Amino acid sequence: MILFEYTSRSLICQAYRAKIMLFMAKKARKKRGILVVVSGPSGVGKSTVVRRILKLNKNIKLSVSATTRPPRPGETHGEHYYFLSQEEFDQKVRNNEFVEWAKVHGYYYGTLVSTIKEQLIKGGTTVCEVDVQGAASIKEVLGKGKLKTATVFIFLIPPSVDILAFRLKKRKTENLEVVNYRLRAAIAELQVMEKYDYIVVNDRVESAAEKIQAIINVEKERTLLN
Ligand code: ADP
Ligand code: 5GP
Numbered sequence: 001m002i003l004f005e006y007t008s009r010s011l012i013c014q015a016y017r018a019k020i021m022l023f024m025a026k027k028a029r030k031k032r033g034i035l036v037v038v039s040g041p042s043g044v045g046k047s048t049v050v051r052r053i054l055k056l057n058k059n060i061k062l063s064v065s066a067t068t069r070p071p072r073p074g075e076t077h078g079e080h081y082y083f084l085s086q087e088e089f090d091q092k093v094r095n096n097e098f099v100e101w102a103k104v105h106g107y108y109y110g111t112l113v114s115t116i117k118e119q120l121i122k123g124g125t126t127v128c129e130v131d132v133q134g135a136a137s138i139k140e141v142l143g144k145g146k147l148k149t150a151t152v153f154i155f156l157i158p159p160s161v162d163i164l165a166f167r168l169k170k171r172k173t174e175n176l177e178v179v180n181y182r183l184r185a186a187i188a189e190l191q192v193m194e195k196y197d198y199i200v201v202n203d204r205v206e207s208a209a210e211k212i213q214a215i216i217n218v219e220k221e222r223t224l225l226n
Helices: 002-031 046-056 086-094 113-122 132-142 145-150 161-171 176-195 205-225
Strands: 034-039 060-062 065-067 081-083 098-104 107-112 125-129 151-157 198-201
Touching (some): 034 046, 034 205, 046 125, 046 205, 065 086, 086 098, 098 132, 107 113, 107 132, 113 125, 151 176, 151 205, 198 205
Parallel strands (some): 034 151, 151 198
16 A cells, blocks of 8 residues: 555656656747758858758748858848948957858858847757858857757768869859869868768758758757757
8 A cells, every 4th residue: 555655656756747847848949049050161052052941941040141252243231141341340350249250262251149149049940151160160169068959060062072163163253263262272171071960962952951951850859858
């Protein structure tokens, strides 16, 4: 009888604990955002693939970076980048407004703390597209402690170096000298891919975007458990 009472009380206790845990898990899942850092060499297709992901899933938000690079035809302020003057960019650096910033191929680029914080607090999924230096800095700042599980690093690679060269030339946004410079940098940048959580081959835009969406789905579940 005593044994029965003890067992049933302990079962009630366990059920109660399980109830609380489920409640907390649901709350954590709703609250915790996830930051997806998509990186890789210039010309590999980061912007193209990220834009496809945003089209596939309207709940995913883009972290709009700031840059001193002049806009390309069709690019708009606030949507593709915040296009800043060098003085405006420097001021933000002095005010510690960037999670990371880097000089990439002659211009300055930076991820704004405000954008990342806002999105992570809201609990949604934010994708940010940065060069390999930027990804390393984000890892340094966010890749520790509690936020570690909320940040996932994806390295996009081309199917081959020849295809990467072809894509850089096809974009026609830089002259041949710049393309060759970016290509040399790209080959060096490929060396760091093993530091990332995932490596995704950008063969077709659609399939690369789908693979990243699948990673996001899995990672959202993982943040719930950690
Ligand atoms: P990044 O942002 O990495 O510098 P872009 O997204 O600007 O690269 O892509 C570079 C060029 O390659 C663009 O002309 C783009 O249309 C093209 N591109 C990107 N992904 C693919 C793909 N999977 N297949 C064919 N062309 C691609
Ligand atoms: P593009 O001028 O072709 O748009 O970008 C040049 C490079 O800068 C790309 O490799 C792109 O990923 C990178 N980039 C874009 N935004 C950021 C950013 O906020 N920080 C860093 N470090 N790199 C960025």
